Amino acid sequence: MSARKRTLLKVIILGDSGVGKTSLMNQYVNKKFSNQYKATIGADFLTKEVQVEDRLVTMQIWDTAGQERFQSLGVAFYRGADCCVLVYDVNVMKSFDNLENWREEFLIQASPSDQDNFPFVVLGNKVDVDGGNSRVVSEKKAKAWCSSKGNIPYFETSAKEDFNVDSAFQCIAKNALKNESDEEIYLPDTIDVAGVRPPKSSVCEC
């Protein structure tokens, strides 16, 4: 066990199917990109170690499937998340409109202790497509939505061109760390010798 304290962050990536969640993650972790679309089934997990300021952080990235049929995984997957990344495709309006649903779904399922300040990050992906000509969601519109939801940080990214991916994830890590609750002193009870002892079977089970 290293002497230096290491932090583990659970990061959930959500968004409609085909917006490029897996590609973003692959680009970030593996520096790889493939044009071929392969639907994620259930979820994929990647880990990446990053340095945030003076801290060593392991990001445990949960790349979830966008298809609705996998939403039943909900609670189990979202539990204990440190940060949630919402991804949409700047060329598909529907994927942007759905961000609201994804956000609400996450808050319901994960039920974080501080709903208002839970760290989200929004990524508008595929800005490279067709030189930006096929774009239907403007940066302004996206930023407006983000600020209406409590100033969610917003990044325009291209997993294909590796544009802004690193800085987006750096921000994700930073925000998750900021939200880290102060650790309380761990202080369990002391046994009450005088009091009633817990009932105990006298014979061991064999």
Add this chain to the structure above:
Amino acid sequence: MASSGGKDSSSPIDSNGRVGREHSNPEAISALYEDLFENDNSERPCYLPDSGQEDYSGDGDGVGDGDEDGNSPREIVQKGRGDSVVEEKGELNAANGASPEASATQMNNDSRESGSDVGTLPEDLDARSSTGNEDEIQEKDHEFNFRDRVRAESSSTERLVHLDGEMSSDRGLDGPPSPTSSQGGTSGYMAGSGSSSASTSSVSGVEIGTDQDTEGIGSRKEERGVWVPGKRHSQEDDSHPSWRRHKKHFFILSNAGKPIYSRYGDEHKLAGFSATLQAIMSFVENSGDTIHLVRAGDHQIIFLVRGPLYLVCISSTDEPFQVLKGQLELLHGQLLLILTKAVEKCFLKNSKFDMRPLLGGTDVVFSSLIHAFSWDPATFLSAYSCLPLPYVTRQAACGALQDMTDSGVLFALLMCGTKVISLVGPRKASLHPHDLLLLSNFILSSDSFRTSESFSPVCLPRYNATAFMYAYVQYLNKDTCLILLTGDPNDFFHLKECRAQIEIALRESDVLREVNNSISRGGLRIEDLPDSEDLVPPEGVSSREDRSSGDGASTSAFNSVPGAGGAAGLWHFIYRSTYLDQFVASEFSPPLNTRSAQKRLYRAFQKLHASMHDTEASGPHKMQYRRDENHVLLSWRNSDFELYAAFDPLAEKSSAIFVCNRICQWIRDVECEIFLLGATPFNW
């Protein structure tokens, strides 16, 4: 307690003498089984090259494991079916009479059936723990039998295979797997989604691993022989082939999928892997169910949910499910001993809670417990062992401790390694053997206790899992450790005084010197098994054997053969007293010289114990006799004790049973020296 076994010349021996006949041709039967299993093998997905398992023996588990896998299918079990019959045997020691005859007949009937009717063989073959038995369902809720999957087809679960690939090797399957049919749609769905999660995790591992490979190779090599607690292969992760080849993994994670402990490798680098485990477990949990076991080729994946904590064991050691589950429970107990159940509140308050910082520096505690799983019978017997001492010496030690329990000390415990010298506590309260095991492991594994007077919060999970008590720990000499448990966190100086007084009393009564004597003497040796004049081999046994053993296998003489262990080829035994929750094991003597032979026997005893206590399949049993190419194993269980004995593979059954009676008699003769008796707090 039955005590006149010495007079019992008829005993079960002759009754069982004839039973050997049907098995006197073990080759034939085992060949049959081999066929059975070979067929099975062909259907089994091969995840790991066999050689791969053998060539990796960097840790305790690796030793001698390679050749173990082949054993179980060949084991021939003679079960004492018909409990009433065998129970009579248990009482034979006390009352002679006609019962031996009755049991003899019955036993013979049993065995004749099993010997002649091939159709009943699978019942006699104890394949519960081997991976061979298809129809075996160990846990009703969920057992995902991967072999079943191979046969049926379902493309949606194909990725499930990657989970296995990840654990063992990336070899694919021949056919697309499918979920166990018994679970219907639920498990199928579970399989599809849960498994899918795994696949990219391994991909990720590969990528991440590239920068770490060199470190992994550089990880320290450990010496054989002397086992040093601490984490092995700490730089590995799930992308390293060597990591996948470890025979037995243990993981603790939170129900959010955050890693807490891994036996091998770096917890943080295994974050993706532990997320995979969480996904599988949580998914089943979501449907209001619990996953217990996944079989994947030679691997068993055992899951245990304890509140917000998930514990997982991935093992290719062929240990029975119940044994591995018990080990996970002990691992959880060890965690509670360090932190109490209050950790669960932390997760309730904050599901993101990261427990790892709270466990800082405790790697050694867990690794030494896991090591004990492979060497200390206490871990599966649920009993503790005592240092053999003259009765008066132990009484003196108990007296010295007893004086202190009136002054606020909850339990006073004098130990020598893992063995108890004396133990004193309040009436009506008792120290569960598991608490004792976990406490002594905690103290023994941490070097700091050895060098200084310590006062440490500990929780005894079976006594009270929710709260801490405080342990004053001081070594009185190199081996002897005094532990005083109190509920008062400010009691240190008082306990320090107690210790001084105890130490004086112990020195005055020469306890510490006797302890040293005992250490140099060692424990019971099979060579010392007294020849009892009362116990003469029953007349006619040998002639019956001659008749029965057509292949001439029963060549071992009744008396000790040089190099073949003790009387009748006795190699080793473990005796567990039911009332005392204590056990005694003989010292390892030739021919059990090598660690691999010892470990093989340990695993065989583990398996035997599990099948004796198995309440689900065909057990529990009163008596079992097994023969394989490594040993003859005999176990006998009645209301007073359990006895597990190993003999030379050529030992005769009648002689073996005869020797078992002698062992029991011997134990009774020396029980006041090898057990903690009488004036103990164990008022059951």
